[in-house]
Amino acid sequence: MTIAASKFESLELQGVGRSFGGIDALVDLNLTVRAGEFIALLGPSGCGKSTALNCLAGLLPLTHGQILIDGKRVDTVAAENRGFGMVFQNYALFPHLTVEKNIAFGLQMRKVPKPELKSRVAEAIALVKLEQHAKKLPGQLSGGQQQRVAIARAVVMEPRLVLMDEPLSNLDAKLRLEMRTEIRRLHQSLGLTTLYVTHDQEEALSMADRLVVLRDGRVQQIGTPEQLHNSPVNWHVADFMGYRNLIDLDVTAVHGSTVTVEDRGFILRGTAVQPVTVGAKVRAAIRPEDLVVVSSAVPVQGGNTTTATVSVVEYHGREFAVGVTTPGGRGLHVRSDHAPAVGSVVELTADPARVLVFPADPIDPSTLSIEERELAEVRR
């Protein structure tokens, strides 16, 4: 294998920001990427993740901060001279060039000698298994094949950094899973450094070495998949990482980091992420998988139990997804190993360590996006 990533030690983003006509799309992004890392930028649409990627690629000029590679500034270098590979959401293949010529384009721009160009293109095509389609135009390929061409076109340049902008979002579910593995395989076998933008938390968790969660252009948390999955720093990140139950409650007792929280007859014990005091308004985040219906096979965990009324039961294969209503009239998503009758009262339990209690930040509605405002309204 001759295709291999060009080497560098570290890529540093220092206070990178971008505003459009006074509106901040990205604020103060600080991130150090080590060579060979797979970093995912994760966040809901409009959070600034694509802005960050375009700034890095040089397609958008920065308005704040700088980008350094091994201490040398690259944000002042034109996009065509940065030597980064980029894979676009809509693939952005040249529709008038064959697969081969699409892949060769970048090498031709660099005036790579013909014999070397030929062997590298052939290798890149083999890498993404498109040998039979080398002479076809992009329009004659399926979505997944086009995506492979886009990836081959980026990696054939042996880029210092590969930027991927939601590359799988236009593919169907099955193909997405295959391409996920494929991208991860290429990343490892070529020793690429990859920055990957996605709004799919599952995709990010499964592929990345480290995740950067963005919201409203601001970094919420940077960490490994485990860190983000198990200990989100605030309820926004928790919300994004699959903690579907976000409940507003009051603190009634504090024992170290274990706190008891209550809302109109719904009482749980949980773990405070930040110190809270009795009487404080808090927001508890619980994954549906961690809040389960007590049955003969599922004992109460840590004496942490409460009751609710079953409203919906869905069959999910190995288990049942159950929608319950608390005495206070709040809807929750829980799991059960059996199908409880709709309308019956069930006992719920959760490991106090898996009930994360966050200070409910005073919500200023003006800082929320329309979607979030609607969500907040629904939850109230």
Add this chain to the structure above:
Amino acid sequence: MSAPTIARPKPTKSTKSTASLRHRLAERGIDTSLLMLVPALFFALALFVYPFSYGIGLTFQPTSAIQQQWGAGVFSNYAAFFKDPFVFDSIWLTMRLALPAALFNVVASIPVAFKLRQRFRGKKFLTTLLVLPITLGTVLTAQGLLIFAGRQGWLNRFLLQIGVIHQPLALVNNTLGVMFSLIISGFPFAFLLISSYLSGIDPSIEAAAKTMGADWKQRFRRVILPLLAPGLATTFILTFVLAFSVFPSARLVGDAMGSTRVMALMAYRAFGEQTDYGMASTIAIMMGAVELVVIAIVLLWRSSMYKGSTGGKG
């Protein structure tokens, strides 16, 4: 398959349509909706096919004067067209106006359309300004040109007064004047067409070329131009045809019997001044023939280019 081992049941009655005749005809596109074509068909026959054939017929009925002067029997009108330099040279004179005007309109539109693809302050105003000349008639444009750029026009007087020139510039009543007029009326067309073709090219394709190390010249030549070429060809043909059939401005701001005696003017002269309908038709037919030759050449070139989608997904 070469080995007919499996005896397939012969297509029997079961495959034959059991639908009514009306349904079967509708399947082949024959139904009452065809009546919607009647008005268009009527006008096409009455206003194009019949007059056109009649005109062709006229070209083979030369007047006795023409026949005596040029001979060649029923083809006498054509003989006159090719042998009379005053008439024949009008092809070259029209070409000399229409080709550069069409080329200029297309080439000048490209950078403007590029700039106007981006967002910037005053974009709407600039677009309006560029498209506005479409609303002016040719006569108004010609009148304006005469007043502005004539010998006693504002421009010449201004330049004389500030001492840049000592003799008034001859900007109208010649080829240059007609050229200005063709550009004023043709540019907005070219610009609008090319803008719409350009907006059909996904900007991320260009961004991709950028990240692959192509500078703006390479991006334009290797990516944008091949994708834009069909649009450029179409635009060129349209503006060329517009310019080739120039008539009012050739007469008003040109030199009607001299350097800008374009084909349309020659046909008009044969028809209006010499009341020789046969000769007028001959010139008109030849005008069409010349246009067709140019269009054929452009289309031939275009057919060698990529013609598919220019969207990102291909």
